[in-house]
Amino acid sequence: MKSRNRPGVFGSLSFAFSVFFVFTPEAMSQSPTVGKSFDEIARSAAKEGRVRMASALQRDEEPLVLKGFYQKYPMIKVETARISGSASRERIFSEALGGLVEYDLVDISAEVQARFVKAGIVAGPFEWRRLFPNVQPLHFSPDGHFAAAGFSTHIIVYNPALVPPERVPRRWEDCLDPYWKGKFVVDTRPKTFAGLALEWGEKKTLEYVTRLKENNPIWKRGQTEALTHLAAGEHPMLCGSYYQSTHRIIRRDPKAKLAMSLPRELPSSMGETLAILKGAKSPNAALLLAGWLASAEGQRGYDEVGRGSPFVEGGEKWKLMQKAGAKIVFRGWEDNESEEAITKKIIAAWGFTGKM
Numbered sequence: 001m002k003s004r005n006r007p008g009v010f011g012s013l014s015f016a017f018s019v020f021f022v023f024t025p026e027a028m029s030q031s032p033t034v035g036k037s038f039d040e041i042a043r044s045a046a047k048e049g050r051v052r053m054a055s056a057l058q059r060d061e062e063p064l065v066l067k068g069f070y071q072k073y074p075m076i077k078v079e080t081a082r083i084s085g086s087a088s089r090e091r092i093f094s095e096a097l098g099g100l101v102e103y104d105l106v107d108i109s110a111e112v113q114a115r116f117v118k119a120g121i122v123a124g125p126f127e128w129r130r131l132f133p134n135v136q137p138l139h140f141s142p143d144g145h146f147a148a149a150g151f152s153t154h155i156i157v158y159n160p161a162l163v164p165p166e167r168v169p170r171r172w173e174d175c176l177d178p179y180w181k182g183k184f185v186v187d188t189r190p191k192t193f194a195g196l197a198l199e200w201g202e203k204k205t206l207e208y209v210t211r212l213k214e215n216n217p218i219w220k221r222g223q224t225e226a227l228t229h230l231a232a233g234e235h236p237m238l239c240g241s242y243y244q245s246t247h248r249i250i251r252r253d254p255k256a257k258l259a260m261s262l263p264r265e266l267p268s269s270m271g272e273t274l275a276i277l278k279g280a281k282s283p284n285a286a287l288l289l290a291g292w293l294a295s296a297e298g299q300r301g302y303d304e305v306g307r308g309s310p311f312v313e314g315g316e317k318w319k320l321m322q323k324a325g326a327k328i329v330f331r332g333w334e335d336n337e338s339e340e341a342i343t344k345k346i347i348a349a350w351g352f353t354g355k356m
Contacts, residue, residue, distance in 0.1 A: 030046040034123075034283050038131050042073075046285035050077040051285035054092070056084055056108040056150070056272055057305070060252075065301035069292055076285050083107065092277075101279035104286035107272045108146070111340075116275065117145055123276040123283060132291040136311050139294040141273070141333045149293040150272030150307035153243040153317065154192040156261040157227065162236040172196065172263050175239035175292040176211050184237040185226045190346040192240030195267025197342045199329040209346050212239070231256045243317075244271070247306025250273075262324040268310055269331040 012069065035041035046052075048224040057065055062080055069078065081103065091111055095102060097119060108116050116122045129137055139148045156169050170177060175184065180227025190209065197205040218235060223245040226238050231249065249256050274290045276283055292298045296315070302308040303316035310317045310328050321328060331339060347353075 001072050017275055026151070034126070034287055041131065041284045041288055045073070045288040046075045047284070048282035048285045049075065050079060051105060051282045051289050052079045052081075052103045053105040053286070053289065054081045054083045054088075054103040055069065055274070055275075057082065057107075057249075061248075061305040064304040065293070065298075068297055068301055072292070072297070073288070076288070078289065093119070095123065096271070096277055096279070099279065101277050101281070103277065104280035104282045105274050105290055107150075108275050109274050110270065113141075113146060113273065113275075117143065121278055123278045123280065126276075126287065128291065128294075130159040131287075132295060135291065135295045136309065138311060138332065139309065143333075145190060146273045146275050146333075147290040147294045148270040148273050148309070149290070149298065150244075150270070151309045151317075152191075152269050152271035152301055152307070152348075153310060154195055154239065154240055154267040155243050155246070156239055156263060157230060157241040157246050158259055158261060159233060159257050160259045161257050162233060168259075169237060169239070169261055170263065172208070172239075172265065175237075176208075176215055178215070180215060180217075180237060180239075182216040182218075184215075184217055184239055185220050185230065185235050186212065186239050186243070187223060187226060188219050188221050188350075188352060190240075190343055190350075191242075192267055193346055194343045195269060195329055195331055196265060196313050198263050198267070198331060198335075199327075202342060202345070205342065206349055208343060209349050220353065227258065231258050233257065244306035252307070262320070262326050264326055265329050265330045266321065266326045268311075269329070270333075271307060 035044050053100060057080070059082070066078055069076075083092070083106075086109075087107060092103070092106055093112070101235055108122070122145050128135070128140035128144060128147060129250065140146070141148075148327070156172075158168060167179065191204060193209050193347065196208075200208070217239070220229070223242055226235075227245060227249055228240065229235050230238055246260055250258055276286045276290065280286055293302070296312050297309045299312045299315055308315050308317040310321050312318055
């Protein structure tokens with residue numbers, strides 16, 4: 001498996017190629033040829049022999065996620081690259097418009113999915129549910145263009161060396177306790193609370209975040225810094241954290257002074273949604289890999305990195321939710337506009353300006 005953190009062989013000359021080559025609209029509109037049945041796709045994928053995937057997986061996560069695929073399909077090589085943030089998706093979008101397709105399978109974040117589809121650079125739609133009948137149906141987008149692999153779930157994190165057992169926050173409302181005033185951390189990106197709005201409604205959510213602000217939190221931009229400070233003992237508690245971010249630190253350092261608390265309502269969303277690009281050189285291998293990653297088999301690997309689906313019965317995250325008696329508050333495929341709207345209102349309630 002070849003892993004790269006920045007564009008290499010495939011990407012270093014992207015801009016030059018886009019300048020010197022002109023692609024016709026007809027060529028850009030052609031979808032890659034894929035098999036009509038699962039067996040036909042699997043045979044064609046074996047002949048293609050490789051697939052180029054761009055995702056948000058970190059380097060040490062890739063072997064954990066992909067090992068099962070290699071065991072099942074040893075004849076297919078997966079070449080990987082890590083992409084993160086809007087700039088990387090914009091580059092992929094611009095190059096694909098020009099007919100330059102560097103990757104077969106790409107993680108396209110929710111906020112730009114409609115743009116990719118409208119531009120006609122995403123292959124499909126595919127009959128995912130027919131081809132992969134044993135996969136949880138909501139892992140596939142209703143429009144047939146995307147397969148969900150990684151999932152994000154929001155929790156509360158604390159330092160067990162600083163927080164006595166009787167003070168461990170069990171509910172989101174516990175973050176409003178004056179005991180935490182001026183001592184706890186909140187991420188300035190309100191993903192957790194925008195997710196809770198699906199369950200609570202706008203009024204309760206805005207009342208909550210206003211009271212949260214009045215409890216004088218320590219504002220941090222991003223999970224990495226906040227969790228690092230928490231583990232170092234600089235702060236006792238983080239109200240609203242990605243499960244996978246905490247899981248990653250504990251996986252790498254089992255002695256890290258971090259512990260998770262799962263409130264009754266757990267906001268969850270799709271954190272990695274994969275699409276096959278038009279012009280993909282290995283479309284069958286890409287389709288096979290995406291469907292496998294979305295399956296219960298593929299989710300075992302994602303569970304190992306904290307990004308498994310809470311909807312796969314018997315999976316690690318599913319068991320964790322069941323043990324905690326938690327309810328998944330799920331943001332589905334077609335809810336991006338409402339998330340953006342409530343996010344702006346939360347940011348305004350906190351007194352921040354600009355895009356977080």
